[in-house]
Amino acid sequence: MRKEEHIFNYVVDQFADLQVLRYRVAGFDSLTLQQKKLVYYLSEAALQGRDILFDQNGKYNLQIRRLLETLYVHFTGDRTEEPFLALEVYLKRVWFSNGIHHHYGCDKFVPGFSAEYLKNLILHTDVSLLPLESGETVEAMCDKLFPVIFHPEVMPKRVNQNDGEDLVETSAANYYEGVTQQEAEAFYAAQKAQGDAEHPVMYGMNSRLVKKDGVIQEEVWKVGGLYGKAIEKIIGWLHRAEEVAENDSQRQVIRLLVAFYQTGDLKLFDDYSIQWLKDTASRVDFVNGFIESYGDPLGMKASWESIVNFKDLEATRRTELISSNAQWFEDHSPVNPSFKKERVKGVSAKVITAAMLAGDLYPSSAIGINLPNSNWIRSVHGSKSVTIGNLTDAYNKAARGNGFREEFVYSEAEKELLDNYADLTSDLHTDLHECLGHGSGKLLPGVDPDALKAYGSTIEEARADLFGLYYMADAKLVELGLLPDNEAYKAEYYSYMMNGLMTQLVRIEPGAQIEEAHMRNRQLIARWALEKGRDGQVVEWVKKAGKTFVRINDYVRLRELFGQLLAEIQRIKSEGDFEAARALVENYAVKVDAALHAEVLERYSSLHLAPYKGFVNPVYTPQVDENGEITDVTVLYDEGYTEQMLRYSRDYSNL
Structure with a gap:
C-alpha cells in the first residue's frame, strides 16, 4: 500500500x-x-x-x-x-x-x-x-x-407508491401540478398513440406536466424554458469541453447533447444516446442530463444528474471479458426463449474512476450504471455499462472493522466466506447486473415500455439483480477467471439474502413500509426465495443467543430458485403484465415485519453506524500561465x- x-x-x-x-x-x-x-x-x-x-x-x-x-x-x-x-x-x-x-x-x-x-x-x-x-x-x-x-x-x-392511491396527487416531487394520475396517464397515452411505435421517444422525460386554465400542458426543461438559466450555464461549459474532446465521436456526443438542451427535442436525445453508445474509444466519459425516473411516481419523468469519469484500464479487463461473452449468457439464461434476444448488440462495459458527481448522483451515488434507458435503443444499438471502482473502494475501506459482520452474520463459516470473497463478488455482481442484466431480454412486439407503470422500476431492478445472482454460481465465471473457485459465489448469495431479508431494514423508519425501488427489489427476491424454498429448507431463520439470523442450507437449490424467479420476472417485463407485477411487488416487496424490524434497528444502533453513505467531491484547480x-x-x-x-x-x- x-x-x-x-x-x-x-x-x-x-x-x-x-x-x-x-x-x-x-x-x-x-x-x-x-x-x-x-x-x-x-x-x-x-x-x-x-x-x-x-x-x-x-x-x-x-x-x-x-x-x-x-x-x-x-x-x-x-x-x-x-x-x-x-x-x-x-x-x-x-x-x-x-x-x-x-x-x-x-x-x-x-x-x-x-x-x-x-x-x-x-x-x-x-x-x-x-x-x-x-x-x-x-x-x-x-x-x-x-x-x-x-x-x-x-x-x-416525495414519491408515494401506495397501491390504490393517486400517486401523482400524493407525491411531493415537482413533476406535476394540478393534474391527477389518471389525467397524466391519459395525456401520455395519447402522445404514444400518435408517435413512432417502432422508435418511441421517452415521452414526458424532460418536462413538468401542469394544468393551466383547465388545459394540460408540458413545461419543457430547455433553453428558454423551465430550468433555462441553469441549462445555459451547463451548455457554456459543454462548449469548452467540445474544444478539448478526445476525438470526433466525442465531439459529436457533446454537440447532440447541447442541441437537445437547446430544443428539448426528445428525438435529439435519442440521437445523442446512440452516439454516446458508439463512443467507446474515449478514455474520459460523462453523463449529463435527465436520466433516471425513480423520482417520478409514474416512472416517466427523469431527474437531472451528472457523472464525469475516466476508464480504469486495468480493472476494465474484467468487464470487457463479461461483455465479450454477452451472447453466451443470453443464450443460457433460464428464461423462455421467446423473451431472449436472438442477437445481443452493442454491449460495452468498463470500470471507471469517478472524477465528479452531481445532481441525482451526489452526494449519494450509484456504484454501477447501465444506459441508455430507452428500450428500443437498447434492443437495436445496445447499452453501455459502467462499474464505479473508486466509489466501491471507498465504501469498502470505510467499512472495515466496523462490527457489522460480527453482529449480523450467522457463523464463522459465513464470515470467512465474506472475508475471503465479498469484495470481489460484490463488484462482480454489480458488473453482471449493469452489463448483462439490464441489457438482457426483450419486450414482445407492441408492448408499451411503460406498461408496468409504478412497478416498472422495481421489476427492472429485480430482473437485473436476478440475472447477476443466477450467473454468480455458474461454472462459466470460474472458467473465465472471474471467480477463483466454485465456493466464491456463496459470499454474494449470503450477503444478498441477509441484506434483502434483514439488514436493509436499518434504512426504514419504525412503522413504515418499503418505498424505494432498489430496496423493494431486494426484499422481493429474498422473501420470495425464502417462501418458495421452505419445503427443502433452502433458506431459513435461525435464533442464536436470542438474536435472529439468516442461514442458507442449500446454495445450489437457491440458485435454481433465483432462475425460476428470473424467468417469471422476465415474462412480466416482456409481456407488460401489470397485474402480475403488482401482485409480486405488493406481496413480497412492500410490507415489513415489525418485530424483526425492531430487533434489527436495536442491534444496529449499538454499532453507532450510519446506514446511508455519500460523498464529497474533490476540488479541481486549473493552473494558468501569463x-x-x-x-x-x-x-x-x-x-x-x-x-x-x-x-x-x-x-x-x-x-
Missing part, C-alpha cells in the same frame, strides 16, 4: 443516519493535459445543474435551502446550543437529499427544532439577506414554508462537507 493511500481520510462527516465519505481519483495525474482539461470542463458543467434537482424534488426546496443557509451562515449566537445544532443537522440532511425528503426512503424529515425557534432566527436576520421571492414579505414566506417544514401531513412523501492558458489541473481532497455545500450554493445557484 502506498503511503498516501494509507493516510487518506475516507470518512468526512457523520450525522443523522448519514455518513459522508471521500473518494480518491486515482490515476488523474497520469492523464494528458487535454484529458485533464476535459475532466475539469465537464465537472464545471456538472456542478452548474445542481439547483435543477432541488427543484425537481420539491417546489419549495430551493427557498428552504437558501433560508437555512442564510440563517446558518449569519447566526451570531451560541453555536453549541441544542436548537442550533438541530438546525445544522437538518440543513446537512437537506443538502444530502437535495431537498426536505429523505433521499432513499422519500419521507419528509422531522426537524429537531421548533417553528418558534426558526421564526425567531428569521426575525433577527437582516431582511435583505433572506431569500424572499419578488414582492414577498417575511410573514408571507413563513406562512408558506412553515407548514411544509413542520406539518407532517403537508407533502409527507497568457491565460491552462498548463495543468490539480486535484485536492481537503474540502469538508459543509464547506463544499456552502461553496456550491454560492457559486452554482442558477435558478
Whole structure:
C-alpha cells in the first residue's frame, strides 16, 4: 500500500443516519493535459445543474435551502446550543437529499427544532439577506414554508407508491401540478398513440406536466424554458469541453447533447444516446442530463444528474471479458426463449474512476450504471455499462472493522466466506447486473415500455439483480477467471439474502413500509426465495443467543430458485403484465415485519453506524500561465462537507 493511500481520510462527516465519505481519483495525474482539461470542463458543467434537482424534488426546496443557509451562515449566537445544532443537522440532511425528503426512503424529515425557534432566527436576520421571492414579505414566506417544514401531513412523501392511491396527487416531487394520475396517464397515452411505435421517444422525460386554465400542458426543461438559466450555464461549459474532446465521436456526443438542451427535442436525445453508445474509444466519459425516473411516481419523468469519469484500464479487463461473452449468457439464461434476444448488440462495459458527481448522483451515488434507458435503443444499438471502482473502494475501506459482520452474520463459516470473497463478488455482481442484466431480454412486439407503470422500476431492478445472482454460481465465471473457485459465489448469495431479508431494514423508519425501488427489489427476491424454498429448507431463520439470523442450507437449490424467479420476472417485463407485477411487488416487496424490524434497528444502533453513505467531491484547480492558458489541473481532497455545500450554493445557484 502506498503511503498516501494509507493516510487518506475516507470518512468526512457523520450525522443523522448519514455518513459522508471521500473518494480518491486515482490515476488523474497520469492523464494528458487535454484529458485533464476535459475532466475539469465537464465537472464545471456538472456542478452548474445542481439547483435543477432541488427543484425537481420539491417546489419549495430551493427557498428552504437558501433560508437555512442564510440563517446558518449569519447566526451570531451560541453555536453549541441544542436548537442550533438541530438546525445544522437538518440543513446537512437537506443538502444530502437535495431537498426536505429523505433521499432513499422519500419521507419528509422531522426537524429537531421548533417553528418558534426558526421564526425567531428569521426575525433577527437582516431582511435583505433572506431569500424572499419578488414582492414577498417575511410573514408571507413563513406562512408558506412553515407548514411544509413542520406539518407532517403537508407533502409527507416525495414519491408515494401506495397501491390504490393517486400517486401523482400524493407525491411531493415537482413533476406535476394540478393534474391527477389518471389525467397524466391519459395525456401520455395519447402522445404514444400518435408517435413512432417502432422508435418511441421517452415521452414526458424532460418536462413538468401542469394544468393551466383547465388545459394540460408540458413545461419543457430547455433553453428558454423551465430550468433555462441553469441549462445555459451547463451548455457554456459543454462548449469548452467540445474544444478539448478526445476525438470526433466525442465531439459529436457533446454537440447532440447541447442541441437537445437547446430544443428539448426528445428525438435529439435519442440521437445523442446512440452516439454516446458508439463512443467507446474515449478514455474520459460523462453523463449529463435527465436520466433516471425513480423520482417520478409514474416512472416517466427523469431527474437531472451528472457523472464525469475516466476508464480504469486495468480493472476494465474484467468487464470487457463479461461483455465479450454477452451472447453466451443470453443464450443460457433460464428464461423462455421467446423473451431472449436472438442477437445481443452493442454491449460495452468498463470500470471507471469517478472524477465528479452531481445532481441525482451526489452526494449519494450509484456504484454501477447501465444506459441508455430507452428500450428500443437498447434492443437495436445496445447499452453501455459502467462499474464505479473508486466509489466501491471507498465504501469498502470505510467499512472495515466496523462490527457489522460480527453482529449480523450467522457463523464463522459465513464470515470467512465474506472475508475471503465479498469484495470481489460484490463488484462482480454489480458488473453482471449493469452489463448483462439490464441489457438482457426483450419486450414482445407492441408492448408499451411503460406498461408496468409504478412497478416498472422495481421489476427492472429485480430482473437485473436476478440475472447477476443466477450467473454468480455458474461454472462459466470460474472458467473465465472471474471467480477463483466454485465456493466464491456463496459470499454474494449470503450477503444478498441477509441484506434483502434483514439488514436493509436499518434504512426504514419504525412503522413504515418499503418505498424505494432498489430496496423493494431486494426484499422481493429474498422473501420470495425464502417462501418458495421452505419445503427443502433452502433458506431459513435461525435464533442464536436470542438474536435472529439468516442461514442458507442449500446454495445450489437457491440458485435454481433465483432462475425460476428470473424467468417469471422476465415474462412480466416482456409481456407488460401489470397485474402480475403488482401482485409480486405488493406481496413480497412492500410490507415489513415489525418485530424483526425492531430487533434489527436495536442491534444496529449499538454499532453507532450510519446506514446511508455519500460523498464529497474533490476540488479541481486549473493552473494558468501569463497568457491565460491552462498548463495543468490539480486535484485536492481537503474540502469538508459543509464547506463544499456552502461553496456550491454560492457559486452554482442558477435558478
